[in-house]
Amino acid sequence: MIRFQKVKKIYEPHNVVLDNIDLEIKPGEFVCLVGVSGAGKSTLLKMLTKEERPTSGKVFIEGADLDEIRDREIPYLRRKIGTVYQDFKLLSRKTAYENVAFAMEVSDAAPEEIEKDAPQILSIVGLGDKLESFPEQLSGGEKQRLAIARAMIHRPSILLADEPTGNLDLVNSYDVVKLLLKINELGTTVVLASHDTNIVNSIGKRVVSMDRGKIVRDQTHNGRYVI
Amino acid sequence: MAINFKKIIDSGWTNFKRNSYLSFAATSIMALVLVLFLGLLSLQFLSLQVVTSLQEKIDISAYFKTDATEEQALKIKSDLSILPEVADVTYISQEEALADFKARHAQEELIQESLEQLDSNPLAASLNIKTKDPSQYASIAQFLENSSLRGVIDKINFYENRGVIDRIESISRGVRSWGLIVTLVLALVAVLVTFNTVRLTIFSQKQEIEIMRLVGASNWHIRGPYLAEGGLYGLFAAFIALAIFYPAVYFASDKIAAFAPGINLFGYFITGVPQVVLMVTLLGMFLGMVSSAIAIRKHLKI
Numbered sequence: 001m002i003r004f005q006k007v008k009k010i011y012e013p014h015n016v017v018l019d020n021i022d023l024e025i026k027p028g029e030f031v032c033l034v035g036v037s038g039a040g041k042s043t044l045l046k047m048l049t050k051e052e053r054p055t056s057g058k059v060f061i062e063g064a065d066l067d068e069i070r071d072r073e074i075p076y077l078r079r080k081i082g083t084v085y086q087d088f089k090l091l092s093r094k095t096a097y098e099n100v101a102f103a104m105e106v107s108d109a110a111p112e113e114i115e116k117d118a119p120q121i122l123s124i125v126g127l128g129d130k131l132e133s134f135p136e137q138l139s140g141g142e143k144q145r146l147a148i149a150r151a152m153i154h155r156p157s158i159l160l161a162d163e164p165t166g167n168l169d170l171v172n173s174y175d176v177v178k179l180l181l182k183i184n185e186l187g188t189t190v191v192l193a194s195h196d197t198n199i200v201n202s203i204g205k206r207v208v209s210m211d212r213g214k215i216v217r218d219q220t221h222n223g224r225y226v227i
Numbered sequence: 228m229a230i231n232f233k234k235i236i237d238s239g240w241t242n243f244k245r246n247s248y249l250s251f252a253a254t255s256i257m258a259l260v261l262v263l264f265l266g267l268l269s270l271q272f273l274s275l276q277v278v279t280s281l282q283e284k285i286d287i288s289a290y291f292k293t294d295a296t297e298e299q300a301l302k303i304k305s306d307l308s309i310l311p312e313v314a315d316v317t318y319i320s321q322e323e324a325l326a327d328f329k330a331r332h333a334q335e336e337l338i339q340e341s342l343e344q345l346d347s348n349p350l351a352a353s354l355n356i357k358t359k360d361p362s363q364y365a366s367i368a369q370f371l372e373n374s375s376l377r378g379v380i381d382k383i384n385f386y387e388n389r390g391v392i393d394r395i396e397s398i399s400r401g402v403r404s405w406g407l408i409v410t411l412v413l414a415l416v417a418v419l420v421t422f423n424t425v426r427l428t429i430f431s432q433k434q435e436i437e438i439m440r441l442v443g444a445s446n447w448h449i450r451g452p453y454l455a456e457g458g459l460y461g462l463f464a465a466f467i468a469l470a471i472f473y474p475a476v477y478f479a480s481d482k483i484a485a486f487a488p489g490i491n492l493f494g495y496f497i498t499g500v501p502q503v504v505l506m507v508t509l510l511g512m513f514l515g516m517v518s519s520a521i522a523i524r525k526h527l528k529i
């Protein structure tokens with residue numbers, strides 16, 4: 001499903017952010033990517049959506065070499081991959097419903113499809129009664145669930161979550177993690193980047209640890225965040 | 228797809244309103260460019276009209292000596308009329324010349340009286356020759372000089388309109404090329420102002436654009452509203468330019484008609500209304516959209 005092959009990322013002049021990363025993630029896996037701030041987790045995730053490109057090495061998604069995806073085709077790649085961020089990245093002038101509808105509009109979804117799917121996905125994440133709320137009227141947890149709903153609207157095969165609980169309190173964090181686990185159970189491959197020990201340890205799935213651009217540990221079952 | 232198109236125009240219109248001050252600047256400078264462009268068109272039309280009407284007046288006259296017979300004159304006339312460059316030859320006899328002269332000076336008693344006292348006709352018979360092209364008058368003059376009947380011709384005259392025509396043509400050429408340069412420079416300024424206006428919108432919507440990209444929006448979805456915004460500047464500029472230009476032409480038309488009767492500038496632009504409106508609108512929208520396309524280009528990478 002996802003494969004990194006000797007991936008190196010060097011920011012000029014000589015800041016080696018990813019150092020020979022070899023990593024394979026199978027379809028349907030739930031992977032926690034852990035490591036201190038600055039370890040290179042976000043950079044690794046950005047390789048998958050082509051927001052960043054490796055200095056050397058290769059990245060494959062579903063067998064396709066990302067080098068061979070032309071700029072014009074990047075939007076299609078991004079519709080196959082859902083993304084969730086620490087800072088939510090919601091459109092502040094649009095309601096919850098409009099935020100989801102917007103993601104569908106930009107991929108040329110038919111209006112009937114939008115009217116049917118958008119409320120449905122919002123009630124799945126527990127925002128069925130907040131369709132008309134603007135992001136600032138939502139709690140942190142609700143905002144992140146809205147962001148997850150938006151990420152899932154294209155039914156992506158991969159969901160990337162970069163520190164999704166970074167701005168949330170404990171209860172909301174666990175709600176978001178539960179939602180991610182549920183999405184994973186329904187068949188989506190989930191990669192969760194986090195430096196939150198408690199969250200990672202509570203999940204009990206595969207844990208890949210990074211430090212200064214290198215993978216230092218890969219526990220495939222019931223992994224722990226070891227500092 | 229139609230709904231998407233409407234959405235794109237809507238968000239372009241929203242952008243337009245949000246930057247009202249800069250939108251105004253972009254629209255006015257573009258309107259100025261379009262007015263200048265229309266001015267150039269009028270100038271083109273006017274100089275063409277003046278030059279053609281003057282060219283129609285170019286002709287050559289050959290005056291005969293008083294002892295020339297009518298047969299000799301008609302012989303030259305028929306020789307001339309078979310020349311390919313000659314459009315028309317008319318023979319004016321002494322009597323016709325006199326009648327014409329009398330008619331022209333009918334109000335002047337002194338002239339009438341002195342004509343009465345003459346016992347012979349002082350005016351010469353003549354041939355009046357029009358050529359197809361004003362540049363051919365020299366070859367006609369040459370032909371007459373070499374004619375076997377040159378002896379009965381007193382003098383060959385041509386109206387010196389040619390100098391005037393040359394001057395009008397060179398002045399209008401000059402005004403045209405300078406006008407074109409000024410219009411082009413202003414068009415460039417308009418593109419820059421529009422470019423900056425759209426860039427400002429893009430800057431204030433950086434976050435939206437980033438999110439659009441992250442949720443997999445195609446380039447056309449991102450570009451659409453900004454192109455619509457630029458197109459709207461051009462559209463409004465076209466309306467303003469036309470609203471300034473038509474009344475201006477209407478008032479100028481009277482003044483021009485006083486100088487040069489028969490030239491109807493307003494009529495020219497009225498009969499061409501659909502073409503003029505279409506051309507100015509398309510030109511304006513093209514300018515606006517090109518500027519936007521340049522402004523958004525950078526933001527479409529990755």
Ligand SMILES: Nc1ncnc2c1ncn2[C@@H]1O[C@H](COP(=O)(O)OP(=O)(O)O)[C@@H](O)[C@H]1O
Nearest residue numbers: 011015017035036037038039040041042043044
């Ligand atoms: N655009 C960039 N230019 C230069 N350095 C960058 C850039 N983005 C990230 N970095 C550097 O790369 C390193 C890894 O960053 P990041 O992948 O965000 O780490 P993490 O997500 O694990 O906290 C950091 O040292 C950061 O300063």
Ligand SMILES: [Mg+2]
Nearest residue numbers: 041042162163
């Ligand atoms: Mg990070």
